[in-house]
Amino acid sequence: xxxxxxxxxxxxxxxxxxxxxxxxxxxxxxxxxxxxxxxxxxxxxxxxxxxxxxxxxxxxxxxxxxxxxxxxxxxxxxxxxxxxxxxxxxxxxxxxxxxxxxxxxxxxxxxxxxxxxxxxxxxxxxxxxxxxxxxxxxxxxxxxxxxxxxxxxxxxxxxxxxxxxxxxxxxxxxxxxxxxxxxxxxxxxxxxxxxxxxxxxxxxxxxxxxxxxxxxxxxxxxxxxxxxxxxxxxxxxxxxxxxxxxxxxxxxxxxxxxxxxxxxxxxxxxxxxxxxxxxxxxxxxxxxxxxxxxxxxxxxxxxxxxxxxxxxxxxxxxxxxxxxxxxxxxxxxxxxxxxxxxxxxxxxxxxxxxxxxxxxxxxxxxxxxxxxxxxxxxxxxxxxxxxxxxxxxxxxxxxxxxxxxxxxxxxxxxxxxxxxxxxxxxxxxxxxxxxxxx
Amino acid sequence: xxxxxxxxxxxxxxxxxxxxxxxxxxxxxxxxxxxxxxxxxxxxxxxxxxxxxxxxxxxxxxxxxxxxxxxxxxxxxxxxxxxxxxxxxxxxxxxxxxxxxxxxxxxxxxxxxxxxxxxxxxxxxxxxxxxxxxxxxxxxxxxxxxxxxxxxxxxxxxxxxxxxxxxxxxxxxxxxxxxxxxxxxxxxxxxxxxxxxxxxxxxxxxxxxxxxxxxxxxxxxxxxxxxxxxxxxxxxxxxxxxxxxxxxxxxxxxxxxxxxxxxxxxxxxxxxxxxxxxxxxxxxxxxxxxxxxxxxxxxxx
Numbered sequence: 099x100x101x102x103x104x105x106x107x108x109x110x111x112x113x114x115x116x117x118x119x120x121x122x123x124x125x126x127x128x129x130x131x132x133x134x135x136x137x138x139x140x141x142x143x144x145x146x147x148x149x150x151x152x153x154x155x156x157x158x159x160x161x162x163x164x165x166x167x168x169x170x171x172x173x174x175x176x177x178x179x180x181x182x183x184x185x186x187x188x189x190x191x192x193x194x195x196x197x198x199x200x201x202x203x204x205x206x207x208x209x210x211x212x213x214x215x216x217x218x219x220x221x222x223x224x225x226x227x228x229x230x231x232x233x234x235x236x237x238x239x240x241x242x243x244x245x246x247x248x249x250x251x252x253x254x255x256x257x258x259x260x261x262x263x264x265x266x267x268x269x270x271x272x273x274x275x276x277x278x279x280x281x282x283x284x285x286x287x288x289x290x291x292x293x294x295x296x297x298x299x300x301x302x303x304x305x306x307x308x309x310x311x312x313x314x315x316x317x318x319x320x321x322x323x324x325x326x327x328x329x330x331x332x333x334x335x336x337x338x339x340x341x342x343x344x345x346x347x348x349x350x351x352x353x354x355x356x357x358x359x360x361x362x363x364x365x366x367x368x369x370x371x372x373x374x375x376x377x378x379x380x381x382x383x384x385x386x387x388x389x390x391x392x393x394x395x396x397x398x399x400x401x402x403x404x405x406x407x408x409x410x411x412x413x414x415x416x417x418x419x420x421x422x423x424x425x426x427x428x429x430x431x432x433x434x435x436x437x438x439x440x441x442x443x444x445x446x447x448x449x450x451x452x453x454x455x456x457x458x459x460x461x462x463x464x465x466x467x468x469x470x471x472x473x474x475x476x477x478x479x480x481x482x483x484x485x486x487x488x489x490x491x492x493x494x495x496x497x498x499x500x501x502x503x504x505x506x507x508x509x510x511x512x513x514x515x516x517x518x519x520x521x522x523x524x525x526x527x528x529x530x531x532x533x534x535x536x
Numbered sequence: 537x538x539x540x541x542x543x544x545x546x547x548x549x550x551x552x553x554x555x556x557x558x559x560x561x562x563x564x565x566x567x568x569x570x571x572x573x574x575x576x577x578x579x580x581x582x583x584x585x586x587x588x589x590x591x592x593x594x595x596x597x598x599x600x601x602x603x604x605x606x607x608x609x610x611x612x613x614x615x616x617x618x619x620x621x622x623x624x625x626x627x628x629x630x631x632x633x634x635x636x637x638x639x640x641x642x643x644x645x646x647x648x649x650x651x652x653x654x655x656x657x658x659x660x661x662x663x664x665x666x667x668x669x670x671x672x673x674x675x676x677x678x679x680x681x682x683x684x685x686x687x688x689x690x691x692x693x694x695x696x697x698x699x700x701x702x703x704x705x706x707x708x709x710x711x712x713x714x715x716x717x718x719x720x721x722x723x724x725x726x727x728x729x730x731x732x733x734x735x736x737x738x739x740x741x742x743x744x745x746x747x748x749x750x751x752x753x754x755x756x757x758x759x760x761x762x763x764x765x766x767x768x769x770x771x772x773x774x775x776x777x778x779x780x781x782x783x784x785x786x787x788x789x790x791x792x793x794x795x796x797x798x799x800x801x802x803x804x805x806x807x808x809x810x811x812x813x814x815x816x817x818x819x820x821x822x823x824x825x826x827x828x829x830x831x832x833x834x835x836x837x
Contacts, residue, residue, distance in 0.1 A: 186587070353670075353672065355778060356670075356688065356689030358666075366673065504797045514781065518692070519780075
């Protein structure tokens with residue numbers, strides 16, 4: 099037994115070192131393992147979330163001098179890689195921040211995270227105050243493996259009211275109207291839609307809505323449940339064809355496939371009036387507020403749920419996006435560390451944290467949070483998001499989070515090809531059918 | 537000059553000091569050979585990278601990689617970037633190296649200026665170029681030059697061109713430095729003799745400088761070719777393998793499989809393929825130099 103442990107350890111280290119040597123190895127160290135009696139917590143850096151997360155930990159540490167949490171913040175991609183390396187080396191943090199869904203399932207399959215179902219049973223008060231929909235991505239095989247946290251983030255269709263007013267046009271109420279608007283904006287030298295296409299998941303948001311509006315939630319549902327040839331559904335092909343029609347009509351800003359979402363250039367195109375509309379996560383509101391000058395204060399930002407497609411089966415009240423963010427407890431942590439983590443969970447989304455999130459333009463996943471929203475200067479947007487999240491009969495999780503990492507990567511690479519038109523709808527469906535259930 | 541017996545070229549190779557090689561050998565074994573073997577072992581596993589025990593699956597990963605329809609494309613992209621960056625870098629590096637080898641004070645200043653790109657991190661360079669080439673907020677849009685307003689990174693062919701350009705921009709200083717050293721080793725007496733025979737500067741360059749640089753060219757080319765196999769951060773930051781997979785080289789493919797798709801087995805198989813290619817190319821280039829390559833080129837040595 100001992101020898102086997104040694105072997106696995108040394109090969110694991112070897113692979114990590116070899117792969118790390120291929121690039122700049124990112125933030126090294128970072129204090130992965132916490133001392134005894136101290137739980138570690140890794141999450142994403144950057145505004146607006148980092149300061150809220152840090153604040154929550156600092157308040158907890160102040161109130162619990164005997165059970166401290168040690169936090170480390172990472173950039174998005176660096177975090178995913180660092181976490182993967184740490185899990186593979188058997189040294190994950192006590193509290194793992196994540197998106198739930200397929201990623202969480204891969205931790206569950208690897209026996210990396212604790213089952214929290216019983217704990218939620220004993221602590222009904224913790225569970226009952228959260229949005230029920232937020233538990234969907236935390237639940238794997240009927241068991242809850244993560245604590246839903248932070249904010250609800252549906253994907254929203256943003257638009258620039260100024261640009262619409264100057265052009266004498268009105269926001270689209272259907273897919274047909276979207277296609278009609280495209281030549282009108284192009285004639286004025288304004289891109290109809292902003293898009294940070296190099297990030298790939300940005301393109302995916304379009305497919306998520308088109309699949310839902312045309313075919314309803316069951317079209318992607320079949321893929322998710324692993325039914326053979328689910329991507330070849332005629333309604334799926336219709337959605338894929340429609341998105342390529344929009345690309346061919348120059349619906350997206352020139353050069354969209356070289357723009358990254360990380361740089362926030364897509365939001366800049368919208369608030370600088372170079373693009374009329376943008377389909378993006380509700381978190382864009384906070385980014386535009388931070389970087390767009392007086393754009394929001396001047397009342398120029400418009401927003402709506404994605405419109406329906408004529409003759410489509412889907413309900414235009416449905417939405418997609420992140421029903422919450424997720425905190426899991428590493429199965430490798432000591433009993434003491436797990437206790438600290440659970441205690442921390444009960445302190446989450448207290449009044450201070452709720453108002454911190456509201457200040458960033460986010461809606462906390464707390465039932466009745468709408469009562470707190472009215473006093474915010476962003477009350478209109480926040481009420482809109484609360485309405486979308488609570489009125490949606492189906493709040494679908496983003497595809498790349500819902501699927502396993504293996505299937506998600508194939509999906510994203512094929513979406514990139516679909517949007518640069520190097521493959522057509524049929525080829526896309528064939529490529530994707532090959533990884534169903536993987 | 538060419539008659540030295542084999543073995544006499546390993547400077548001071550008497551047994552008494554060979555222990556001095558041990559630290560390097562130990563470091564190489566620990567950080568070179570062991571991880572390499574680790575990757576080889578992993579290529580026969582179906583490890584997801586998220587667990588501490590590693591399930592073995594025989595040849596599955598190799599089968600998956602070798603039958604992947606995207607593999608020929610990734611090989612082609614890797615080869616294209618390698619060939620183009622060699623073709624761009626070599627002539628420019630030789631010219632700059634020859635220019636800098638002459639001894640004038642102002643050239644020392646220029647040499648420092650030329651050297652700056654090499655001191656910058658690849659990620660920083662890529663981020664800078666990405667900002668400059670942005671179709672909406674970059675140099676082209678800012679200055680209003682129509683020529684610069686291309687969709688540099690959003691068009692497959694242009695994106696390859698940009699990658700080669702940025703690679704060359706960063707590494708030409710390094711190779712110029714190698715060539716500068718090479719040129720300075722050429723005995724001045726050869727040029728003096730050529731001048732007496734009435735050869736001009738261009739003739740001297742082609743008949744003396746270039747042939748004398750043969751081994752320097754081979755060394756520099758080996759570094760370029762083998763190094764280009766592992767270009768990753770630059771491509772990743774600039775294009776992330778896009779648009780639509782146009783710049784998906786083997787190294788990018790390896791990263792995406794390993795760290796994005798949780799397929800450490802196939803990713804390790806690609807890593808092994810990269811190592812094999814690197815070895816083959818390095819050996820091939822060594823053969824070009826002939827048997828006397830390892831001998832000292834110094835006069836009288």
